[in-house]
Amino acid sequence: MSNNPYDLLGVKSTATDKEIKAAYRKLAKELHPDLNPGDAKAEERFKAISGAYAILGDKEQRARFDRGEIDETGKEKPEQQYYRNYAGAGPETHYYTSDAFGDFGDESDLFSELFRRARSKESARGRGFKGPIRGQDVHYQLKVDFLDAARGAKKRITMPDGSTLDVSVPAGIRDGQSIRLKGKGSTGFNNGPNGDAYVKIEISPHRLYRREGRDILIDLPISLDEAVLGAKISVPTIHGKVNMAIPAGASSGQTLRLKGKGIAAGKSGTDGDQLVRIKVVLPKKIDPELKEFMEKWRSENAYSVRQELEGAL
Structure with missing residues (x-):
């Protein structure tokens, strides 16, 4: 089967967000490892559709895939600008992210319960789930002076835990544009890759320019x-x-x-x-x-x- 995320979920490229979510939910119910213990093929397909939904279920990621900025695994294509890679892409494999489970919120649904367990690293360990889980993406907003945005600059973000994140602001970046810092998001689980950090730029107006x-x-x-x-x-x-x-x-x-x-x-x-x-x-x-x-x-x-x-x- 094609690795294209639309093909993996069985939807057209014109599908609505609702149709994509419904297709993923249906397949995940059939293929979740907790419902298919010991079935390696079902587990592999589950990883594949979860990786597909991690892209198509996120409006920004889906738009970037449609524009050809990222591939079917969510990796940055080398010709894209304004992005700086801080970590290697890792092996050629599909990962699913705990972000993909966030919009299934029916507390009485067994499916939701399975996803709550998959979200928890400790639960995943306890149930013996061994598949790689990609870390969550994190989002920040950075206010930048007009001249720094026009000429380029180095900036530092202090994160909630006190650690810092260095950001290279490229010359000419526009207000509202985001910089992707590969691998600087939440830590992955079971050898899954880290998530990415997205820094949205807010440019301050200048008194002259x-x-x-x-x-x-x-x-x-x-x-x-x-x-x-x-x-x-x-x-x-x-x-x-x-x-x-x-x-x-x-x-x-x-x-x-x-x-x-x-x-x-x-x-x-x-x-x-x-x-x-x-x-x-x-x-x-x-x-x-x-x-x-x-x-x-x-x-x-x-x-x-x-x-x-x-x-x-």
């Missing part, structure tokens, strides 16, 4: 004389300050581009740019000389800047 795709956006205030006469000024970017030429006659809302000063694309793609939106700022106090000059200038050089608005009325 905003992000659109790989581009960085910033509003740049300039003075009246810089707008009229042009200037060369220092502009902050996520990579450090650079000099930029303001053209004479620059207007508020005009956008200038700093090529390649956005989010780095890494090995593939094109680096983002920094888009600088001009904002002309008048002095807080208009002195008499400037006022007199502008009054004379307006009388001789007045021009309309709202023609489009006037035509819309």
Whole structure:
């Protein structure tokens, strides 16, 4: 039989979550080792369908499998980005995880009782169950500064037991994206592999920068004389300050581009740019000389800047 988890559970790739759960429940009732003592084939099939349900019964894992990011055993495919492997994949075999039993909650159901026993390591030992059990996955949330997310950084998470977990935040990671730390979840049982740790990134907003795709956006205030006469000024970017030429006659809302000063694309793609939106700022106090000059200038050089608005009325 195919190792594809959909085939193992006997469902189509378009099956609903409810249909997948029902298919697994039916097969598990038939194949559970406690109901088939000494039946090696039933035990192997039980491991296989449990491994399949560990993927398809988890919305995130199912989506990743459908996208081709993980294989039928739940292992990371080598071409995926933003993931760091901390442990070897182990032998080529299927494992089932105690996570797969968490959504069968009918206390009067013998099936639920069997799964409660399988969840408990001590119970598994007492009943002589020898199959490998994959450790549970764990989930964390990590708040990251805007610049650390844009440029990449090393972060450390302190876990509930006081131990620490080092996380490499890749440059350009997006808000809400998760980093998978292979083998850093709960410990497996009976030589089963450890679960994985998933770290969801929450990016703090920055007072100057905003992000659109790989581009960085910033509003740049300039003075009246810089707008009229042009200037060369220092502009902050996520990579450090650079000099930029303001053209004479620059207007508020005009956008200038700093090529390649956005989010780095890494090995593939094109680096983002920094888009600088001009904002002309008048002095807080208009002195008499400037006022007199502008009054004379307006009388001789007045021009309309709202023609489009006037035509819309």
